Amino acid sequence: MARHIVARTSDIPPGGNKVFGVEGRDIxxxxxxxxxxxxxxRCPHEGAPLVKAACVARLTSPEPGVYxxxxxxxxxxxxxxxxxxDMRNGQxxxxxxxxxxxxxxxxxxxxxxxxxxxxxxxxFPVRVEDNYVIxxx
Numbered sequence: 001m002a003r004h005i006v007a008r009t010s011d012i013p014p015g016g017n018k019v020f021g022v023e024g025r026d027i028x029x030x031x032x033x034x035x036x037x038x039x040x041x042r043c044p045h046e047g048a049p050l051v052k053a054a055c056v057a058r059l060t061s062p063e064p065g066v067y068x069x070x071x072x073x074x075x076x077x078x079x080x081x082x083x084x085x086d087m088r089n090g091q092x093x094x095x096x097x098x099x100x101x102x103x104x105x106x107x108x109x110x111x112x113x114x115x116x117x118x119x120x121x122x123x124f125p126v127r128v129e130d131n132y133v134i135x136x137x
Contacts, residue, residue, distance in 0.1 A: 006027075027041060
């Protein structure tokens with residue numbers, strides 16, 4: 001699997017998302033609870049764009065009238081038909097054996113750790129003397 005640098009962390013604010021084209025696929029990256037998750041931007045049901053999905057919480061009830069929220073913002077609810085998926089692995093909640101959104105590994109690295117490109121622009125020394133900028137060739 002090839003690595004693709006898609007954005008700076010500041011390009012996707014907390015609670016936000018952004019779609020990137022990677023090798024002919026639209027991949028949506030979510031920034032939730034300090035983590036980044038990447039999924040194919042397509043619901044497996046009828047193809048709704050998951051970039052427009054609601055980010056919801058897991059709601060459980062240990063007894064009637066008592067509700068508990070967990071994993072706030074980590075579950076996606078499809079904008080067209082309400083199918084829900086786990087943002088961490090793309091797994092659906094209603095039919096986990098058959099329906100899943102493709103998910104991709106995400107890493108956050110500092111710019112210094114990324115590989116430099118092979119091309120280098122030619123540079124020239126510059127000096128300032130009095131009010132004149134001088135380029136040395």
